[in-house]
Amino acid sequence: MSAAAPHAKGWSTLSVALHWTIVVLIVVQFIDHEWMVDLWRATRRAAPIDATTEAWGWVHIVAGSLILIATLARLLDRYAHGRPPYPAEEPTWASWLARITHGLIYAILILMPIAGLIAWFGMIGEAGEIHEFLWTPLLVLIGLHVIGALAQQFWFKTGVLKRIFVPGTV
Template identity: 25%
Template structure:
């Protein structure tokens, strides 16, 4: 496997972005679920949750730049509906990779807490406001549920390709894929 994508498979950088963001996203989601129940370590959990959320935002910027300068593997499916659905889900992922961290940043400001990125205090954009906090909190929670549903669709789609269509869609995103050109 090379560093760059080919028309047949993803390269190391794209695969790294995929799995790194998936891992960080899952960790951020789990920290967010436990945030309100974890009063004893609230500040530490909030700092880590915020830091990972901001990291997702930054990685999304790099990932989009990488996607623009790099080729994408050709779709393995010839079904236009599957290609359109996959494209829609990927675009929605990127939109949420930006909106979710921004809503979290605003939410942290609105509840009067400092946004902390791995120990570095970030500027306060908004002052404490309980009414706005409720609205932004609802949006942040809704986005969390949407991204969870999208993640489920993404995994179901990958498993559908792997077990039902028996193509190499899933193998192309592994770190140590052994796809031969004639297997595509």
């Protein structure tokens, strides 16, 4: 196989499933964030930890690990099967913005869980700071991604939203 992924007819079933799995897991991370912060602080101080904080903290750790695995699996699937071409009716600047946004989202979805795991299992505060710092850029990029998808659908009228809901759709 060449270094460049081929163009696919549409997103694979696996890629669509992983996309929405990652979305759900990010929502879980948003919900359980404060418990993880409490667990981190209590663990660092060797303070008592209540069962709820401990349980939700571990949900955060597991969900973050699953985000890392799902992101890597999605990238492997994308490499193996390609990605659908950007719509021809979309302006070049919009395609480039989408490429940059997707690349940065993937980078954060890989780096953030790794930093979190290093922070937690290595008790390395700096890794925790990196992990925490990446949250805001991730939210900004997700917002840009959603706005871009809606712009493609309703402004450029590319019908691109259907691709992430119906596998194999161009």
